[in-house]
Amino acid sequence: MNLLLGLSLAGFVASLTSAAIGVGGGLLVMPILVLIFPPRLVIATTAPMFWANAIFTLYLYRKTFWIKRAAVLIPGVIIGILIGTDFVQIASPVILRRTIGIIALVFLALSVFLSSQGRKRIVELPMWIGVPASLLSGVVSSLSNIGGTFLSIFIIQGDVEPARFVGAMAFFYFIMTSVKMIVFSSTGLLTWKEIPWVIPSVGGIALGAVLGKTINRHISPQNFRFLIMGIVSFSSILLLFTR
Numbered sequence: 064m065n066l067l068l069g070l071s072l073a074g075f076v077a078s079l080t081s082a083a084i085g086v087g088g089g090l091l092v093m094p095i096l097v098l099i100f101p102p103r104l105v106i107a108t109t110a111p112m113f114w115a116n117a118i119f120t121l122y123l124y125r126k127t128f129w130i131k132r133a134a135v136l137i138p139g140v141i142i143g144i145l146i147g148t149d150f151v152q153i154a155s156p157v158i159l160r161r162t163i164g165i166i167a168l169v170f171l172a173l174s175v176f177l178s179s180q181g182r183k184r185i186v187e188l189p190m191w192i193g194v195p196a197s198l199l200s201g202v203v204s205s206l207s208n209i210g211g212t213f214l215s216i217f218i219i220q221g222d223v224e225p226a227r228f229v230g231a232m233a234f235f236y237f238i239m240t241s242v243k244m245i246v247f248s249s250t251g252l253l254t255w256k257e258i259p260w261v262i263p264s265v266g267g268i269a270l271g272a273v274l275g276k277t278i279n280r281h282i283s284p285q286n287f288r289f290l291i292m293g294i295v296s297f298s299s300i301l302l303l304f305t306r
Contacts, residue, residue, distance in 0.1 A: 066104075067263050069096060070112055074264030075271040078116045081236070082123060082229065082275025088116060089208040094167045094299045102159035106151055107253040109208050111261045112268070114240035117233050119272040124230030135193035136200075136235065141242050143201020148246050151206060163207040164302030170209055171296060204239050205246070229279060 073096055077088030089109075096105045151159070203209060247253035 066100060066108070067260060069099060070108060070261055071264040071267050073109065074112050074116065074261075075267030077113065078119060078268040078271030079275040079278070080271075081116060081233070082120045082272045083278035089113060089204075090167055090170055093163055093207050093209055094302050097160055097163050098301055102156050102163065103151060103252070106159075106206070106208065107247055108257050108260055110240055110243045110247055110253060111258055112264050113208055113236065114244055115261065115265055116268050116272070117237035117240055119268055120229070120233035120275075121237055123272055123276050124226060124233055126230075136197040137238055139194050139197030140201040140204075140235075140239055143198045143203075144205045144239070144242050144246050145201075147202040147205030148243075148250055148252065152250065152252060159206075160302050163209075164299045166203055166207045166209055167299040167302070168296070170203075171299070201239070201242075205243060226279065 073092040077092045080091055081088035093105070093109070096109065154162070244253065248255075
């Protein structure tokens with residue numbers, strides 16, 4: 064598959080998923096892309112794609128998002144991304160594939176747990192929890208563009224409306240991807256000649272965001288989540304056993 068086509072399809076699917084349920088965009092597309100293309104190339108070129116995805120989703124939910132806990136999360140995210148980027152630069156393609164597969168399966172299990180608990184029953188976490196959560200999210204995000212689930216645990220507090228949750232996650236994704244693009248560019252992991260590769264995916268990202276918001280309003284997010292989990296499980300297991 065051509066990389067431009069792969070990024071375009073990935074942008075649509077990731078945007079659709081993120082706008083529909085708030086998390087899962089990277090969790091769904093990263094294991095599939097890494098099965099087809101070199102891991103380091105995928106990690107670098109999908110960073111601007113997810114950045115554009117966050118912008119579209121944030122715009123759609125601009126009236127419902129809030130940044131109450133951003134000050135606690137942002138420093139840890141930045142430090143975590145710096146740590147994770149060093150690993151990406153030195154790890155072999157096989158190690159990166161295994162790492163992304165393991166991360167995806169762990170986050171999938173965590174997503175299943177959160178779904179079984181129900182958002183309304185999750186008690187409010189103390190502010191200090193955001194420090195290790197953001198640090199871990201930064202590391203994981205730089206390795207695989209899958210880092211939102213840990214942040215979602217910190218963001219889901221009490222009876223949070225789905226639209227407000229998705230809007231808040233879009234804001235944090237925007238922060239994380241912006242930092243990653245700066246760090247990746249400064250370390251040479253992402254170059255200016257690679258950024259135009261993402262341009263064809265912008266149309267798919269916009270369409271996916273609009274359709275995702277429709278799903279958020281009219282279709283059961285739970286059923287949509289089950290489909291995502293099945294795809295992630297299959298592709299992640301393949302990553303663990305292919306070279």
